[in-house]
Amino acid sequence: MSIPDSATDPRTRILQTAEALFYRHGIRSIGVDRLIAESGVAKATFYRHFPSKDDLALAFIRERDVAWRAWLAATVARLAPTPRARPLAIFDAIRERFEDPSFRGCAFSNSIAEVAQGDSAVHRAAAEHKRAVTAMIASYLHEAGIADASRRNELARALMLLLDGAIVTAVREQSATAADAARRIAATLLAGHIS
Amino acid sequence: MSIPDSATDPRTRILQTAEALFYRHGIRSIGVDRLIAESGVAKATFYRHFPSKDDLALAFIRERDVAWRAWLAATVARLAPTPRARPLAIFDAIRERFEDPSFRGCAFSNSIAEVAQGDSAVHRAAAEHKRAVTAMIASYLHEAGIADASRRNELARALMLLLDGAIVTAVREQSATAADAARRIAATLLAGHIS
DNA sequence: ATATAGACAGACAGGTCTGTCTAGTCAATA
DNA sequence: TATTGACTAGACAGACCTGTCTGTCTATAT
Secondary structure (H helix, E strand, C coil), rough: CCCCCCCCHHHHHHHHHHHHHHHHHHCCCCCCHHHHHHHHHCCCHHHHHHCCCHHHHHHHHHHHHHHHHHHHHHHHHHHHHCCHHHHHHHHHHHHHHCCCCCCCCCCHHHHHHHCCCCHHHHHHHHHHHHHHHHHHHHHHEEEEEECHHHHHHHHHHHHHHHHHHHHHHHHCCCHHHHHHHHHHHHHHHCCCCCC | CCCCCCCHHHHHHHHHHHHHHHHHHHHCCCCCCHHHHCCCCEEEEEEEECCCCCHHHHHHHHHHHHHHHHHHHHHHHHHHCCCCHHHHHHHHHHHHHHCCCCCCCCHHHHHHHHHHCCCCCCHHHHHHHHHHHHHHHHHHHHHCCCHHHHHHHHHHHHHHHHHHHHHHHHHHCCCCCCHHHHHHHHHHHCCCCCC
C-alpha cells in the first residue's frame, strides 16, 4: 500500500505516500499518523519538511499538476499519429486512465470539493492546474491547424469542460464509457474546424 | 445560518439543517454537535431519528435528489416557451443556479468525492440521482421531437455529461459562464435533430 | 576526535469526533 | 390521575486528530 523505498529522502517519501493516500482516500481521511507510518518517517521529520498538513496538501496538488500534464503530453504523443489527431487523442488518453483500477476521479476536482472553500490555497492551485491543462489543449488545437486564436480558446475551453464532465461521469458510473461519449461530442465540435 | 423554525418537527429540522450545512461545508466537516446545536434538537433526539450520521447523510442525498429534480422541472417549465426549447433551457436553468451566491457545486458529485468509496450507500444514491436526471433530460428530448429512442438516450447522456462538466467548471472558476459554454455545445449537438 | 545536521521513536497536549447514557420536562392519553 | 412516549440538556467514553516536544542515533564535516 505504502511506498516506503527507504533509499529516497524523507521529503520525497512523504510526498509519494501522500500522493497515493490522498488520491485514494481524500485529504481529510488520511491522518498525519498514517502518513508517517506508511512513509517510514518520524513525526518531527514530517513537520520539518511540511510545517502543517495543509502545506503537504498543497504540495500534493502542485506535484500532481506537474505529473498529470507530463502524463497527458506523453500519452497524447503516443496515441496521436499526426498533429491533427492530437485533440481527440486526449479522450483516448483519459480512457486509459478510467480503465486503471486505481482510478478515483480527478484529484483536483476532488480536493476542491473536499476543502469546500473557494479562497483556499488548494482550491487556487487546483484551478491553476486546469488553466494549464486548458492551455495545453489550446496548443494541441493550434498544432491541429486551428489558426484563429479566439476560436481556439473557445474550443479548448469546451474540450476541458468535456474532459471534466467525462471524469465526473466515469467515477460515478465506475465505467470508462464516458470517455467515448465525450470523444464523440468533441469530434462533432471539431468537425469543420479540423476535418 | 441555521433553519430552526421550532414549529416543524425535529426530524425535519435536522434534515433542513443538514441540507444547508452539508451542502455548504461538506459532510465530514459538519459534526453532530453542530447539527444538533443549529437545529435546536437534543442529541438523543438526533440519534432517535437517524441511527448514525451516515444515515443522515443518506437522507440528505435522497431529499436533495427529490428537491433538485423538482427545481429542474419547475425552472425548465418557466424558461422554455415551447417543448422544443426545453433541452437547451436546462442550461439556462443551471446558469441561474451558478449565479446564486450560495452555489457550491453539485451536492451529489461533491459527496461522491468526499466519501471516496464506490460501494457506499451515499455513492449509490448519488449515482441513482444522476440516472433519474438523465431520464428527465431524455423526456425533454422526447417532447422536443426526437423520436428515435437510442438517439435520444445518447443525447441525454451527452447533455448530462455537459451539465456535470459545466457544474465542476463553474465551482472551480467561481463564475457562471460555463453554463453558456455548455449551452453552446449542446446547441451544436442538437442542431439537425431539433432545429 | 568532535561538532553539527538531520533522521528516528514515541510520549504528550489539547482539541474534535461519533455515539451512549442519565436525568428531567412536557403533553397527550388511558 | 397515572402512564407513556418523545423531547431537552448535557456528561461521558473512547477513538482520533494535529502539532509539539524530548531524547537517541547516525553520518558527515571539520
